[in-house]
Amino acid sequence: MSKVATKHNDLKDKLVSSFLAFEETVDIDSPIHDIRIEAIKAFENQGFPTKRMEAWKYTSLNSILKHNYSVFPKVENALEYPKVKKYFVHDIDSYKIVFVDGKYSSHLSETTHDGIDVCLMSAALTKPKYRLVIDKYFNKVAEKDGMASLNTAFSNEGAYIHIPKNKVVAKPIQIIHFATGSESALMLQPRNLIVAEENSHVQIIERHQSLTENPVLTNSVTEIFANKRAIVDYYKLQNDKESASLIDNTYVSQKQESVARVHTFSFGGKLTRNNLNYYQNGERIDSTLKGVTIIGNKQHVDHHTLVHHIEPNCESHQDYKGIYGDAATGVFNGKVIVEKEAQKTNAFQANNNILLSDKSSINTKPQLEIFADDVKCSHGCTIGQLDESALFYMRSRGIPEKEARALLMYAFSNDVLETVKIPELKQRVTKLIAQKLGVNIGFDL
Amino acid sequence: MLKINDLHASVEDKAILRGINLHVKPGEVHAIMGPNGSGKSTLASVVAGKEEYEVQSGEILLDGENIDELSAEERAHKGVFLSFQYPVEIPGVSVTNFMKTAINETRKAQGLKEMPANEMLKMIRQKSELLEIDRKFLSRSLNEGFSGGEKKRNEIFQMAMLEPKLAILDETDSGLDIDALRIVANGVNKLKSEDNAVIVITHYQRLLDYIVPDFVHVLYEGRIVKSGTKELAHELEAKGYDWIKEEVGV
Numbered sequence: 303m304s305k306v307a308t309k310h311n312d313l314k315d316k317l318v319s320s321f322l323a324f325e326e327t328v329d330i331d332s333p334i335h336d337i338r339i340e341a342i343k344a345f346e347n348q349g350f351p352t353k354r355m356e357a358w359k360y361t362s363l364n365s366i367l368k369h370n371y372s373v374f375p376k377v378e379n380a381l382e383y384p385k386v387k388k389y390f391v392h393d394i395d396s397y398k399i400v401f402v403d404g405k406y407s408s409h410l411s412e413t414t415h416d417g418i419d420v421c422l423m424s425a426a427l428t429k430p431k432y433r434l435v436i437d438k439y440f441n442k443v444a445e446k447d448g449m450a451s452l453n454t455a456f457s458n459e460g461a462y463i464h465i466p467k468n469k470v471v472a473k474p475i476q477i478i479h480f481a482t483g484s485e486s487a488l489m490l491q492p493r494n495l496i497v498a499e500e501n502s503h504v505q506i507i508e509r510h511q512s513l514t515e516n517p518v519l520t521n522s523v524t525e526i527f528a529n530k531r532a533i534v535d536y537y538k539l540q541n542d543k544e545s546a547s548l549i550d551n552t553y554v555s556q557k558q559e560s561v562a563r564v565h566t567f568s569f570g571g572k573l574t575r576n577n578l579n580y581y582q583n584g585e586r587i588d589s590t591l592k593g594v595t596i597i598g599n600k601q602h603v604d605h606h607t608l609v610h611h612i613e614p615n616c617e618s619h620q621d622y623k624g625i626y627g628d629a630a631t632g633v634f635n636g637k638v639i640v641e642k643e644a645q646k647t648n649a650f651q652a653n654n655n656i657l658l659s660d661k662s663s664i665n666t667k668p669q670l671e672i673f674a675d676d677v678k679c680s681h682g683c684t685i686g687q688l689d690e691s692a693l694f695y696m697r698s699r700g701i702p703e704k705e706a707r708a709l710l711m712y713a714f715s716n717d718v719l720e721t722v723k724i725p726e727l728k729q730r731v732t733k734l735i736a737q738k739l740g741v742n743i744g745f746d747l
Numbered sequence: 748m749l750k751i752n753d754l755h756a757s758v759e760d761k762a763i764l765r766g767i768n769l770h771v772k773p774g775e776v777h778a779i780m781g782p783n784g785s786g787k788s789t790l791a792s793v794v795a796g797k798e799e800y801e802v803q804s805g806e807i808l809l810d811g812e813n814i815d816e817l818s819a820e821e822r823a824h825k826g827v828f829l830s831f832q833y834p835v836e837i838p839g840v841s842v843t844n845f846m847k848t849a850i851n852e853t854r855k856a857q858g859l860k861e862m863p864a865n866e867m868l869k870m871i872r873q874k875s876e877l878l879e880i881d882r883k884f885l886s887r888s889l890n891e892g893f894s895g896g897e898k899k900r901n902e903i904f905q906m907a908m909l910e911p912k913l914a915i916l917d918e919t920d921s922g923l924d925i926d927a928l929r930i931v932a933n934g935v936n937k938l939k940s941e942d943n944a945v946i947v948i949t950h951y952q953r954l955l956d957y958i959v960p961d962f963v964h965v966l967y968e969g970r971i972v973k974s975g976t977k978e979l980a981h982e983l984e985a986k987g988y989d990w991i992k993e994e995v996g997v
């Protein structure tokens with residue numbers, strides 16, 4: 303057996319045996335626990351993904367699976383708001399569901415049951431009043447692969463958001479997971495469930511933030527259900543420390559005439575894998591997947607998207623931009639399946655990349671499986687450097703080279719921000735982009 | 748103001764400028780004419796600091812200082828401006844934001860504070876009126892989807908905003924109809940003073956009826972083969988370039 307497999311197995315064995323300890327902390331008589339038991343078996347069978355699997359060809363987990371992660375942090379850590387304020391979009395009125403080392407932090411949170419449910423997964427999984435919703439939606443759209451199964455097996459805590467029919471939630475909801483580093487290495491399995499009932503509207507901002515140089519590995523699963531005519535806007539702000547890694551598994555199930563937009567801003571972390579799957583279960587659905595990735599050093603960001611067009615007259619828009627410096631590596635794999643019944647599908651996909659150094663690289667691959675004949679599907683990917691003639695033009699007007707490059711890169715990623723509906727968030731991301739590009743230029747949106 | 752002495756420049760080992768001499772004093776307007784491919788745009792780019800071109804020998808002095816080692820932005824900060832023959836499209840950056848950044852970066856380099864927003868807006872309004880540019884135009888992405896004429900007018904708008912010491916206008920007249928030509932020429936003339944200078948690169952006499960040159964030079968195969976006053980431009984218009992080739996024996 304190879305060394306690598308051993309490392310994978312060390313952690314795998316540890317996780318599987320930890321499941322017994324985990325069982326002592328949850329209600330094992332609940333039907334949820336049957337799902338967990340199924341899932342731990344699935345994980346035991348499949349293990350961690352390896353580069354031999356097609357979907358993981360360009361992303362190796364070896365370097366992050368070698369740590370001796372603790373699965374249940376022992377110490378409870380209190381965080382003071384002023385210390386972590388900067389990780390919130392703090393200039394807006396919002397609901398907040400905040401976790402510290404996987405445990406709910408009530409004093410950093412602002413939940414509600416007033417007309418909507420913005421609360422904890424642990425409560426939703428155990429209290430009878432949530433039973434119907436949980437039975438209907440929990441683990442109904444998540445995949446059964448190794449990583450998602452691992453999360454399902456340990457699913458206990460995370461955000462639970464239920465928006466009833468016709469309810470427009472005025473305030474955005476922020477879900478933040480902090481890791482404090484009291485453990486030498488920490489693994490987290492957050493589990494979120496978002497249900498937007500008919501004709502409701504909700505906006506969510508999600509962030510995973512490590513506060514330590516110790517390794518943190520987050521394996522997150524989020525299930526989103528957008529029912530008939532619902533609108534869900536979901537923003538992922540990934541700007542974590544380079545000691546932290548994230549495997550994000552997000553599954554969106556849509557019903558007729560619903561709109562679901564997921565924006566992923568990937569600026570940080572050591573290794574980030576975004577699995578984003580959309581399933582269109584109805585007609586005239588609009589699915590939007592957008593991303594901006596700006597990384598350097600040895601950072602790695604992998605976007606794997608899937609849009610499954612199942613019914614007629616639906617649309618999907620994918621627009622991912624990436625800027626890679628130093629020895630950073632990126633992956634974009636965009637799979638679109640158009641079933642035979644899904645006539646008049648309009649599927650658009652674009653992935654444009656700029657490589658700033660000889661050592662940076664991007665593997666980009668569209669994967670179209672089209673079984674219907676009356677469809678419009680377009681896809682395009684580009685990999686390039688910055689336009690030298692544009693640079694000279696700007697410099698000849700007195701804009702220094704560094705700022706000129708930044709302005710061009712900013713402009714390059716700008717159109718992804720156009721669909722961000724929360725102005726304060728948009729401003730925040732703009733600033734992060736400028737900061738990532740290493741300049742402070744006085745342009746606005 | 749500008750002294751170019753025996754300038755030789757090449758690109759990819761191909762000699763393009765082969766011994767240029769040109770002296771421009773404050774307050775003067777110089778016209779450079781010459782057939783296609785003679786090196787006019789190259790001369791303009793070399794003065795503006797395009798790194799693609801390699802200067803083999805000779806010197807470019809701006810107010811007595813050799814600017815050969817300066818970057819394009821440093822030259823701009825010293826007051827060099829190039830109106831491009833082919834302005835570059837920059838999607839995602841509006842004309843206004845571009846100008847704000849250019850002006851404030853220039854001020855920063857000159858040790859000045861940023862221009863206050865209201866002053867900037869006032870200036871944008873004045874200069875866009877001078878060039879009869881619709882305000883809506885200013886919020887569009889720089890040069891993206893602009894017609895040829897709009898691009899050129901926008902170049903002169905930028906010149907008006909930056910108030911350069913030395914402006915080089917590379918075929919600013921091509922793509923302009925007669926009305927736009929008048930507006931652009933009028934704009935350039937309004938900006939003209941005893942302290943600045945303009946080099947107009949053109950094929951046609953037409954523009955020179957509006958921007959009247961003190962000197963006219965003919966560039967041919969990388970050299971200035973003939974210089975004269977504005978009458979020379981008329982002669983070129985009437986007789987073409989062949990007689991010059993014969994006269995200078997090339």
Ligand SMILES: Nc1ncnc2c1ncn2[C@@H]1O[C@H](COP(=O)(O)OP(=O)(O)O)[C@@H](O)[C@H]1O
Binds near residue numbers: 759782786787788799
């Ligand atoms: N970047 C370049 N690479 C290769 N050749 C060039 C480049 N720029 C200019 N040249 C060549 O140099 C000569 C002069 O070009 P240019 O300066 O554009 O002439 P003009 O503006 O007088 O028409 C032409 O033969 C042109 O092909």
Ligand SMILES: [Mg+2]
Binds near residue numbers: 832917918
């Ligand atoms: Mg030319």
